[in-house]
Amino acid sequence: MLTHAEENYLKAIFKITERQNKSASTNKIAEYVNTSAASVTDMIQKLAVKELIHYEKYKGATLSEVGNKLATQLIRKHRLWEVFLCDKLKFPWEEVHDIAEELEHINSAALINRLDNFLGNPRFDPHGDPIPNAEGKFMLRNQSTMDNLQVGQKCVLVGVSQHSVPFLQHLNSLKIKLGTAFKILDKLDFDKSMKIEVDSVNQVTLSHTVANNLLVKLI
Amino acid sequence: MLTHAEENYLKAIFKITERQNKSASTNKIAEYVNTSAASVTDMIQKLAVKELIHYEKYKGATLSEVGNKLATQLIRKHRLWEVFLCDKLKFPWEEVHDIAEELEHINSAALINRLDNFLGNPRFDPHGDPIPNAEGKFMLRNQSTMDNLQVGQKCVLVGVSQHSVPFLQHLNSLKIKLGTAFKILDKLDFDKSMKIEVDSVNQVTLSHTVANNLLVKLI
DNA sequence: TTTTATTTTTAGCCATGTCTAAATTAATAT
DNA sequence: ATATTAATTTAGACATGGCTAAAAATAAAA
Numbered sequence: 001m002l003t004h005a006e007e008n009y010l011k012a013i014f015k016i017t018e019r020q021n022k023s024a025s026t027n028k029i030a031e032y033v034n035t036s037a038a039s040v041t042d043m044i045q046k047l048a049v050k051e052l053i054h055y056e057k058y059k060g061a062t063l064s065e066v067g068n069k070l071a072t073q074l075i076r077k078h079r080l081w082e083v084f085l086c087d088k089l090k091f092p093w094e095e096v097h098d099i100a101e102e103l104e105h106i107n108s109a110a111l112i113n114r115l116d117n118f119l120g121n122p123r124f125d126p127h128g129d130p131i132p133n134a135e136g137k138f139m140l141r142n143q144s145t146m147d148n149l150q151v152g153q154k155c156v157l158v159g160v161s162q163h164s165v166p167f168l169q170h171l172n173s174l175k176i177k178l179g180t181a182f183k184i185l186d187k188l189d190f191d192k193s194m195k196i197e198v199d200s201v202n203q204v205t206l207s208h209t210v211a212n213n214l215l216v217k218l219i
Numbered sequence: 220m221l222t223h224a225e226e227n228y229l230k231a232i233f234k235i236t237e238r239q240n241k242s243a244s245t246n247k248i249a250e251y252v253n254t255s256a257a258s259v260t261d262m263i264q265k266l267a268v269k270e271l272i273h274y275e276k277y278k279g280a281t282l283s284e285v286g287n288k289l290a291t292q293l294i295r296k297h298r299l300w301e302v303f304l305c306d307k308l309k310f311p312w313e314e315v316h317d318i319a320e321e322l323e324h325i326n327s328a329a330l331i332n333r334l335d336n337f338l339g340n341p342r343f344d345p346h347g348d349p350i351p352n353a354e355g356k357f358m359l360r361n362q363s364t365m366d367n368l369q370v371g372q373k374c375v376l377v378g379v380s381q382h383s384v385p386f387l388q389h390l391n392s393l394k395i396k397l398g399t400a401f402k403i404l405d406k407l408d409f410d411k412s413m414k415i416e417v418d419s420v421n422q423v424t425l426s427h428t429v430a431n432n433l434l435v436k437l438i
Numbered sequence: 439t440t441t442t443a444t445t446t447t448t449a450g451c452c453a454t455g456t457c458t459a460a461a462t463t464a465a466t467a468t
Numbered sequence: 469a470t471a472t473t474a475a476t477t478t479a480g481a482c483a484t485g486g487c488t489a490a491a492a493a494t495a496a497a498a
Contacts, residue, residue: 005485026446039486041447046484058446058493089333099327106321114308224455245476258456260477265454277463277476 004105007074008033009043013053013061014071023060072136078104079125080115086126087119093126094168128159128178128215146182147192147211154183159215167213174204182216223324226293227252228262232272232280233290242279291355297323298344299334305345306338312345313387347378347397347434366411366430373402378434386432393423401435
């Protein structure tokens with residue numbers, strides 16, 4: 001059985017190696033688990049002994065097959081709890097991450113399977129991230145970031161690739177949420193900002209940073 | 220903020236001093252938190268320094284006002300989660316304790332208040348134990364243990380004072396659950412067992428131990 | 439290709455919460 | 469009242485997970 005700390009390290013390595021296609025560096029992991037590089041070295045050595053990760057001195061860490069399985073189950077638990085918090089308890093989407101961060105450490109397969117059923121076996125969490133099934137398979141979706149679209153194209157928001165509270169609150173204030181439909185009205189060259197029509201009613205301008213963090217599906 | 224361990228000690232002392240009307244002994248606490256007496260001595264000394272308990276060498280521990288407040292909130296969380304597990308996730312009542320034992324350590328007042336609302340502000344948990352409200356007030360009920368009743372009296376099961384899995388499964392097998400109505404048919408002197416009519420249909424014999432752990436309300 | 443800067447590791451230390459064994463105090467029985 | 473038993477505390481140790489400061493390895497720049 002894993003400790004909380006071990007679980008957090010596995011999840012960090014999962015997320016880092018998922019984004020970049022190479023091993024997770026000590027510093028990057030330290031940033032994710034909010035600790036010092038020295039502590040990370042200690043911990044990843046222990047995880048390597050337990051064969052949860054592959055680790056070579058000075059070359060970072062990647063998950064072993066077992067470690068990957070465990071990390072995936074954590075992601076599953078985290079995202080299911082987020083759905084519970086938003087759908088059932090009506091939490092706003094910017095508040096669910098921290099609570100789910102604690103809930104994900106509860107250990108009970110029966111609990112998670114019943115929760116999954118109770119929620120109607122959701123495929124995506126409140127931020128649009130896919131929820132792996134009990135076997136660890138993720139559902140993929142063809143999506144792109146909004147800044148890639150051309151003037152005139154229409155799309156629907158299916159996810160956000162940043163979960164920070166200020167970013168999500170910014171979207172709230174623009175009345176943008178998952179499912180919102182957009183039409184690209186204009187793209188400004190000098191700062192890459194975009195003029196957008198939201199739900200066929202109001203127009204807003206999005207900075208490149210914002211557009212880059214919006215995951216959309218063409219319609 | 221409290222650690223898991225500290226929370227478990229406070230809860231243990233709460234339960235012990237709730238039952239007996241005197242301070243919780245080192246050994247008793249050790250039994251509740253499943254550790255050695257030496258470890259308990261260590262921990263209660265720390266808790267005393269933090270003024271969460273009153274402690275005098277060789278004389279056991281009682282909760283301070285602050286400690287009592289914290290313990291009560293833990294009980295509240297535990298019991299609300301038990302309701303969630305039974306009512307929403309349809310867990311059988313003998314399986315919820317262990318899971319709630321983990322869930323109760325999640326720290327979020329917003330979460331608990333929303334959960335309380337979501338569940339319809341229940342006053343009692345699946346074993347019939349009262350759930351303190353956000354201010355820590357318990358709802359009391361006039362109840363007695365079934366072994367106190369006389370032949371001919373009728374009652375309804377409103378709680379169980381033992382939560383062990385075998386005991387609860389035994390009740391399952393007898394089709395006895397909260398809300399079940401009984402009539403006392405006979406009391407046997409030599410072993411204090413009782414002959415009972417359950418829900419006006421089947422008759423069963425309950426040992427004194429079982430009857431003593433059934434909390435009932437006369438009707 | 440050296441020098442410099444950055445990253446990673448090692449070494450030594452600390453707090454938490456546990457343990458066993460031994461010592462001390464309290465309770466019980468003769 | 470004293471001896472025995474039981475309960476409690478102390479002492480010393482260990483595992484986990486964190487820290488800082490210094491050393492070593494790698495990467496970047498001159």
